[in-house]
Amino acid sequence: MLTATYTLVALSVEQANVRLSVLSFQKYVQSTLTRQQSLTLAQLEYACETLERLYQACSWRKVELYLIPALRQATQRADQLLDELSRLNGLALDVVRRLKDRAAPRHEEGGDPGQDPQIAHVATFCEAIDSFCTTLLQRLEKEEKELFAIARSAICGDAWFAIANKLLAHDAQVAEARRSGADDATVISLVPRLAPPAEPVDAIDVRMPAVRARARALPRVAGAD
Numbered sequence: 001m002l003t004a005t006y007t008l009v010a011l012s013v014e015q016a017n018v019r020l021s022v023l024s025f026q027k028y029v030q031s032t033l034t035r036q037q038s039l040t041l042a043q044l045e046y047a048c049e050t051l052e053r054l055y056q057a058c059s060w061r062k063v064e065l066y067l068i069p070a071l072r073q074a075t076q077r078a079d080q081l082l083d084e085l086s087r088l089n090g091l092a093l094d095v096v097r098r099l100k101d102r103a104a105p106r107h108e109e110g111g112d113p114g115q116d117p118q119i120a121h122v123a124t125f126c127e128a129i130d131s132f133c134t135t136l137l138q139r140l141e142k143e144e145k146e147l148f149a150i151a152r153s154a155i156c157g158d159a160w161f162a163i164a165n166k167l168l169a170h171d172a173q174v175a176e177a178r179r180s181g182a183d184d185a186t187v188i189s190l191v192p193r194l195a196p197p198a199e200p201v202d203a204i205d206v207r208m209p210a211v212r213a214r215a216r217a218l219p220r221v222a223g224a225d
Contacts, residue, residue, distance in 0.1 A: 003160040026133040034126045051096050066166045075154040088139040095132040
């Protein structure tokens with residue numbers, strides 16, 4: 001069981017990094033965007049790009065790549081939970097697509113009569129982002145509290161060794177790619193890093209990673225770096 005413990009601890013560290021990224025972006029939106037009466041094009045593009053990258057970060061975690069496939073092979077006990085995780089993932093993806101489609105402010109859209117349409121647009125936009133972040137956080141919590149528990153009891157020792165070896169090989173390949181000077185597009189998969197702090201958009205250095213070229217990434221936001 002030492003191998004299982006090691007593997008779950010490694011996965012928990014990755015979970016913590018992703019959670020910190022999501023919480024940091026959620027805090028930025030709450031402390032900055034929600035206080036504004038209108039959003040600039042740069043802010044809209046930044047928000048949509050960060051949502052996309054956070055979604056990708058969740059999709060390319062080691063939990064997705066290695067633990068869930070092993071759990072599907074080991075038992076059917078997690079099927080209902082995996083369906084719930086998939087539903088949460090779908091909800092998050094729907095927010096990403098919806099906000100990308102509506103990135104440009106629409107002055108004709110508004111809330112209550114007499115309310116500034118721009119303010120209404122900002123409120124709707126920020127509420128959708130908050131929903132996205134909340135959904136991802138719910139998924140991470142379910143994985144740690146429920147999925148990991150099922151995995152510990154259902155996956156056998158040999159399978160844990162196989163997962164651990166894949167994690168080590170994964171980390172080694174990523175480290176080698178970075179040592180060789182490869183850019184993020186050539187790195188095997190995402191390595192979650194801290195999301196930007198809650199600062200003005202023009203002061204933020206976006207440090208979310210890019211996905212490798214053949215990964216199934218969402219379309220890039222128009223005008224994004």
